[in-house]
Amino acid sequence: MSKSILTTKDISITFGGLKAVTDFNLDLKSDELLGLIGPNGAGKTTVFNILTGVYKPTSGEYKFNGRKINGEKPHKLVQYGMARTFQNIRLFSNMTVLDNVIVANNFNMKYGYLTGALRLPRYWKEEREAKKKAIELLEIFDLAKYANYTAGNMPYGRQRKLEIARALSTGAKVLFLDEPAAGMNPKETEELMDTIKLIKEKFNIAIVLIEHDMKLVLGICERLIVLDRGHIIAEGDPIEVVNRKEVITAYLGSDDDEEKEDE
Ligand SMILES: Nc1ncnc2c1ncn2[C@@H]1O[C@H](COP(=O)(O)OP(=O)(O)OP(=O)(O)O)[C@@H](O)[C@H]1O
Numbered sequence: 161m162s163k164s165i166l167t168t169k170d171i172s173i174t175f176g177g178l179k180a181v182t183d184f185n186l187d188l189k190s191d192e193l194l195g196l197i198g199p200n201g202a203g204k205t206t207v208f209n210i211l212t213g214v215y216k217p218t219s220g221e222y223k224f225n226g227r228k229i230n231g232e233k234p235h236k237l238v239q240y241g242m243a244r245t246f247q248n249i250r251l252f253s254n255m256t257v258l259d260n261v262i263v264a265n266n267f268n269m270k271y272g273y274l275t276g277a278l279r280l281p282r283y284w285k286e287e288r289e290a291k292k293k294a295i296e297l298l299e300i301f302d303l304a305k306y307a308n309y310t311a312g313n314m315p316y317g318r319q320r321k322l323e324i325a326r327a328l329s330t331g332a333k334v335l336f337l338d339e340p341a342a343g344m345n346p347k348e349t350e351e352l353m354d355t356i357k358l359i360k361e362k363f364n365i366a367i368v369l370i371e372h373d374m375k376l377v378l379g380i381c382e383r384l385i386v387l388d389r390g391h392i393i394a395e396g397d398p399i400e401v402v403n404r405k406e407v408i409t410a411y412l413g414s415d416d417d418e419e420k421e422d423e
Pocket residue numbers: 175178180198199200201202203204205206207
């Protein structure tokens with residue numbers, strides 16, 4: 161059985177008076193594809209923001225590879241092996257496809273400031289290696305032929321793919337994908353599904369996916385966690401979970417909710 165790579169214990173966060181996430185517990189295996197689903201405002205992105213160091217939880221503890229990571233800054237977490245994409249694509253849109261990947265890979269560069277500033281031989285060696293690695297990564301995603309294109313001028317689906325490739329170039333062991341299919345047409349979503357499957361196959365890493373597109377979720381996720389109003393309301397096998405009464409109610413609203421709205 162695979163080992164745990166990311167664990168959380170009773171993570172909660174409050175914004176003002178709003179409890180956005182309450183007692184979130186996770187045991188993510190090092191090679192699993194987990195879906196984090198739930199209705200709008202359930203707390204999914206907030207969980208990502210906590211786990212990637214953007215927000216500090218009000219309480220609770222979380223560990224990466226057994227190391228406590230509470231309060232660590234995002235760049236530190238990237239160095240440990242956590243990478244993410246965002247709901248709205250955040251590429252360096254004026255840079256080339258290749259440079260977008262090389263810049264992300266800079267996290268792994270070992271040379272010091274002086275070596276970089278003076279362009280010493282070690283600098284050039286590492287730069288060459290970074291370029292080679294970036295091209296290899298682009299080839300896996302079938303993006304190498306666009307290496308010199310300006311990232312922002314490419315079609316949406318391809319930009320999404322590049323964003324994922326860039327996240328992986330940091331040497332990620334856990335990849336967080338926040339609504340990668342948002343704004344995609346059905347063909348792009350199909351391709352995205354293939355891309356995520358490809359990542360699983362080639363990199364054997366953990367992937368956590370927030371997604372509203374159920375076809376995508378059920379097509380690739382091995383396990384689901386369902387959040388509603390900050391609480392985990394269901395967890396387990398995808399098909400079984402989405403058919404549970406409490407999950408259907410969370411998405412559709414209960415009769416009680418309607419009565420409250422009528423009042
Ligand atoms: N920085 C913040 N300050 C105040 N409230 C916040 C902040 N971030 C999130 N929230 C609130 O926390 C709750 C959960 O939001 P979150 O974005 O995590 O939900 P979500 O499940 O990702 O929703 P969606 O599917 O619509 O993206 C919402 O009520 C949101 O308004």
